Amino acid sequence: MLSWEERRLMVKVAKLYYFEGWTQAQIAEKNNVSRPVISKLLNNAKKEGLVEIYIKDETVHTVDLEQKLEKMYELDGVMVVSTAGYEPVMAKRQLGKTAAAYVSKNIQDVSNLGISWGTTLLSLIEEYPYERRDNIHIVPIVGGMGTKDVHLHxxxxxxxxxxxxxxxxxxxxxxxxxxxDDLKERLVNSKDISHVLEKGRNxxxxxxxxGNPYKSSTMEKIGYLQESDLTSLSKAGAVGxxxxxxxxxxxxxIDHPLNNQVIGLNLEEIKNIPQVVGIVEGSYKLDSIEAALRGGYLDVLIIDDQTAQALVQEY
Structure with missing residues (x-):
């Protein structure tokens, strides 16, 4: 049981430190004691419940989710983006901004950067700053030709x-x-295409x-998937x-004809890339994202907070 004098000293020290902004050395000098004594008093004040520390900021929630997801899926890094109150278009833009900032800060030692396709990656590029990175070469890791929604390819x-x-x-x-399959074989064995695919692997x-093939699917929207494809994918157990x-x-x-007709890196080749950054959003993709994480395809995850929360609860 603390005496009145001990409690008083703890409160006095805590007030100077937390409210007045004094350093531990300044408080120690004022009270004619050593700095470790002040440090011990502050720790004891927390243990006794005289001091409770709260971080009052919305990012506490996202940081907590980041730490949980890193542990759950053994990821190198997670960035959870707060999108509360944003319309879907603005939420995706916010995700793009965060992803662009992450990429810009983490490519100092990168010589070759691979990129897939889709609306989320388009958001990243739209938000990416203009800068000089002429030591980096960009490589598409999947084919991208067509006449519909070309800007996403x-x-x-x-x-x-x-x-x-x-x-x-x-x-x-x-x-x-x-x-x-025959057309695919001829294309992937042609000199130019095989050269770019090899670059992509490295x-x-x-x-x-x-992606989720069944809900808001960009692949369906631009004509790569028909209704019959979705039915057969579902029967084969595809979730993303x-x-x-x-x-x-x-x-x-999955073992499915559509996977055999893709011109681009397969999932094993993607997994072998030193760092794969997944930029994802939308709780309708929850099962798809969860399966991708289970498969170990992503090293870094950049995700909106609602979907991150759902992932943590599902685990």
């Missing part, structure tokens, strides 16, 4: 990111998906997103895709 994204970085990029002159970092490669709930790449 990997070649276009690679070109625009290269413009923002004032650097060079490769082009994968092939669609993401072709109609027959990038230092890759930017990808995760990365770079147009479909995987099941366990995160395993």
């Amino acid at each position: 990997s070649n276009q994204l690679a070109f625009h990111l290269a413009q923002k970085m004032n650097t060079s990029c490769s082009y994968l002159y092939a669609p993401a998906m072709v109609e027959t 990038v230092d970092i890759a930017l990808v997103s995760v 895709d990365i770079s147009s490669r479909f995987f099941d709930a366990a995160g395993e790449e």
Whole structure:
């Protein structure tokens, strides 16, 4: 049981330290004691419940989610973006800003950067600052030709990111998906395409997103997936895709004709890239994101807070 004098001294020291902004050395000098004595008094004040420390900021919630997700899925890093009160378009833009800032800060030692395709990666590039990164070469890791929604295709994204970085990029002159295995074989074995695919396998970092083939699917929107495809994917157990490669709930790449017709890196090749940054948003993608994390395809996760919260609760 603390005496009145001990409690009084603790409160006095805590008030000077937490409210008046004094250093421990200044308080020690004022009270003619050593600095370790003040440090011990402050610790004891917390233990006795005389001092309770709260971090009053909305980012406490997101930092907590980040730490939980890092541990749950053994990730190198997680950034949770607060999107409360934002319309969907602005939420995606906020995610793009955060992802752009992360990439800009973490590519000092990068020589080759791979990029997939889709609306989330488009947001990143739209928010990316103009800077000089002429030591980096951008490589599309999946085909990207067509006439519909061209701005979302990997070649276009690679070109625009290269413009923002004032650097060079490769082009994968092939669609993401072709109609027959024979056509795919001929294309991937052609000199130009095989050269770019090999570059893609050897990038230092890759930017990808995760898709849900059944809800708000960009692949369906731009005509890569038909109703019959969705039915057969569902029967095969597909829950999501990365770079147009479909995987099941366990995160395993499924055995399906559509996976065989993709011109781009397969999931094992993506997993072998030293750092894969996944930029994802939307709780409708929850099962897809969870499976991608289970499969170990992502090293860094940049995600909105609502979906992050749902992931933590599902685990």
